[in-house]
Amino acid sequence: MQHFSPGEKLKAQTGDWRAARHGLNTVATQSSFGDRPAWVPMSFRSQASLLSDLMADHAAGADLALVGEKGSGKSAIVRAFAALLGYRTRSLFCYRDMSSRDLLQRRMTDPLGNTEWRDSSVVEAAICGDLAILDGVHRLAKGSLYATLAPLLSDRACALPDGTLLCSPRFWEKWSEGGSLAALGARQVHPAFRLIVCGETPESGQSRGWIDEEVGTLFHFHAVAALPSHEQRSLAVLCAATAAEAKDKPVDKLLAYGQAAKAAVSKDADLRPLQLSLRALLRASRHLCLRPEDAAGAIARAFSARLTFLPSSQRQLGEKLLAEAGIRPSPRETNITASEVAGQLQLGSVRCQLRTPNRPELVPQVHFVETPAHMTLLQSMLVSWIAGQHLLLVGNQGVGKNKLADQLLGLLRCEREYVQLHRDTTVQSLTLSPTLEAGVVGWQDSALIRAARAGRCLVVDEADKAPLEVVCVLKALAEDGELSLPDGRALVRSSDPRASAGDSDEFLPIADGFRMIVLANRPGFPFLGNDFYRVCGDVFDCHAVEYLDKESELELLRQTAPLVPQEKLAALSDLFLDLRKLSDAGQLSYPYSTRDLVKLAAHAQHFPGDSSEELAANVFGFDAYQEDQRDRLLKALRRHGFAKGKAGEAELFGESRGRKHLRLIQR
Known part of the structure; x- marks a missing residue:
């Protein structure tokens, strides 16, 4: 990849931008970024024209704004622009609750426990002459973008929250003799500094949305339109390789569905x-490269995490559009088993090279029951792993997401780092971990940094519980392969020249084997977390983890409780199937999970003398305090032979436990 030196960047600012356009033409056939097969915008006429316009605006000294639909290629264009000019990029991901002050500086805690101001990525880029990127700027509160950044973008000067000043190059050159400005806490804005903001197209009915009269004065705006159909096909064929010429033309089916979904959305x-973005099209095409006949699986990897959990009417329409495009579910492979063959893991017809762990104690070992449904899902996850993708597992609580992730890593002998997110998780806590040594608080790399540097797999649990600014960090790492850390360091791709040259402590290469498996609950009630998929789910290979089918569920129960009569296990399975239907219909608030069912079976295995009501009380006892739920739950339980009569009801809800006479028997 050709780069421009800082001197050439400044030369471009003075008006010699034709050289930049000439450089653009010479890069049109160069390789893509990093190690991963990616979209090269310069290879397509429409995007090469856009890059040429960006170069001209850059030479004129303008800051830039890219506006387009989600997944239309804005980030890829920015990466191409930065690579052509040799810029280091510093990204800041925006979210709805972000304050105006956070765009410039944030309060941080140093290793001694003192609070201090820390410059944001925008200020760091302004001082160092880098390219600042505000991603998701459409999420900011109306007016905050102009009120905070207008002085910096218009005059190249700004007053920071800590009381210091940023001065324009012209002002600094005139008044900085003798170090008087530096003594006053002023800092110079580098002449090469530029800011690019990326935002989604305002939705219909919102007028111009985030693009108002004030914001319109700060940037030169460029629309990132969808690629023409012939360029989309060329790009999909490039990613799908030989699969594009398969007998049933799977790439053409993807494009046909994309056109039909776009018309339906209009x-x-x-x-x-249901819309198939450019990013989703690439993801589906990469899946076809490995499984040419599996167009349905390719679509599922793109957005099954959303399609599966849509309301019934929208889900049926999506299935209809897929059928009209000729995309139908492929026959499932049966009798899938896990085995090792010549140093490879084999799951049915899929093979993958095993890893050699440096720290075997980090490889998870779990008790896993090989049910048909879970083995099919493990095989799909392995295909995504082979394709080099990060994985997203979405489903209700207690359906086995953690078990599936740990089992896959255990079979692959892959070391695991684990982090569980929550509502108080911050970007700093996600990237740095506090330690206490000899009475002194210190800081060390978090699980995320350790996994990225050592080439391990990071399992991110409860991702839907995290604030949006934390979720955006995962998007940057998964899609862009670069992440700026709060302490000034940056994770970059291993192929990035900055990782092997210059200050190695500043740029940390991401090891080739690094992967992420993100676990999230389905959006909406009753889990009430963030809609993880809506924010950044389309940068992951999606796998919807649903409830087991009847055959797989009974196999799981038989393995868990082999001494319990089969009729009793079947009755428990039928009961939970009925309860889930009531939950889907909105009559019960909680979708009783496979975890709850397994708990009942294990209780019956270890305490065979307990009655059915005592057995069920472990799961349903608390529902006695929800009057609106109690009656519906009782009707369902009685249909399956539980809680018969007043005595059974009292025993089920724990109301008779205080009247029992228990004594301790010593053996």
Whole structure:
């Protein structure tokens, strides 16, 4: 990849931008970024023209704004622009609750426990002459972008929250003799500094949305339109390789569905989750490269995490559009088993090279029951792993997401780092971990940094519980392969020249084997977390983890409780199937999970003398305090032979436990 030196960047600012356009043409056939097969915008006429316009605006000294649909390629264009000019990029991901002050500086805690101001990525880029990127700027509160950054972008000067000043190059050159400005706490804005903001196209009915009269004066705006159909096909064929010429033309089916979904969204905005973005098209095409006949699986990897959990009417329409495009579910492979063959893991017809762990104690070992449904899902996850993708598992609580992730890593002998997110998780806590040594608080790399540097797999649990600014960190790492850390360091791709040259302590290479498996609950009630998929789920290979089918569920129960009569296990399975239907219909608030069912079976295995009501009380006892749920739950339980009569009801809800006479028997 050709780069421009800082001197050439400044030369471009003075008006010699034709050289930049000439450089653009010479890069049109160069390789893509990093180690991963990616979209090269310069290879397509429409995007090469856009890059040429960006170069001209850059030479004129303008800051830039890219506006387009989600997944349309804005980030890829910015990366191409930065690589052509040799810029280091510093990204800041925006979220709805972000304050105006956070765009410039944030309060941080140093190793001694003192609070201090820390410059944001925008200020760091302004001082160092880098390219600052504000991603997701459409999420900011209206007016905050102009009120905070207008002085910096218009005059190249700004007053920071800590009381210091940023001065324009012209002002600094005139008044900085003798170090008087530096003594006053002023700092110079580098002449090469530029800011690019990326935002989504305002939705219909919102007028101009985030693009108002004030913001319109700060940037030169460029629309990132969808690629023409022939360029989309060329790009999909490039990613799908030989699969594009398969007998049933799977790439053409993907494009046909994309056109049909786009037409449906234009009539009904609620169908937007069904739209096939450019990013999703690339993901589906990479899946076809490994499984040429599996067009349905390719679509599922793109957005099954959203399609599976849509309301019934929207889900049926999506299935109809897929059928009209000729995309139908492929026959499932049966009798899938896990085995090792010549140093490879084999799951059915899929093989993958085993890893050699440096720290075997980090390889998870779990008790796993090989049910048909879970083995099929493990095989799909392995295909995504082979394709070099990060994985997203979405499902209700207690359906086995952790078990599946740990079992896959255990079979692959892959070391695991684990982090569980929550509502108080911050970007700093995600990237740095506090330690106490000899009475002194210190800081060390978090699980995320350790996994990225050592080439391990990071399992991110409860991702839907984290604030949006933390979720955006995962998007940067998964999609861009670069992450700026709060302490000034940056994770970059191993192929990035900055990782092997210069200050190695500043740029940390991401090891080739690094992967992420992100676990999240389905959006909406009753889990009430963030809609992880809506924010950044489309940068992951999606796998929807649903409830087991009847055959797989009974196999799981038989393995868990082999001494319990089969009729009793079947009755428990039928009961939970009925309860889930009531939950889907909105009559029960909680979708009783496979975890709850396994708990009942294990209780019956270890305490065979307990009655059915005592058995069920472990799961349903607390529902006695929800009057609106109690009656519906009782009706369902009695249909399956539980809680018969007043005595059974009292025993089920724990109301008779205080009247029992228990004594301790010593053996």
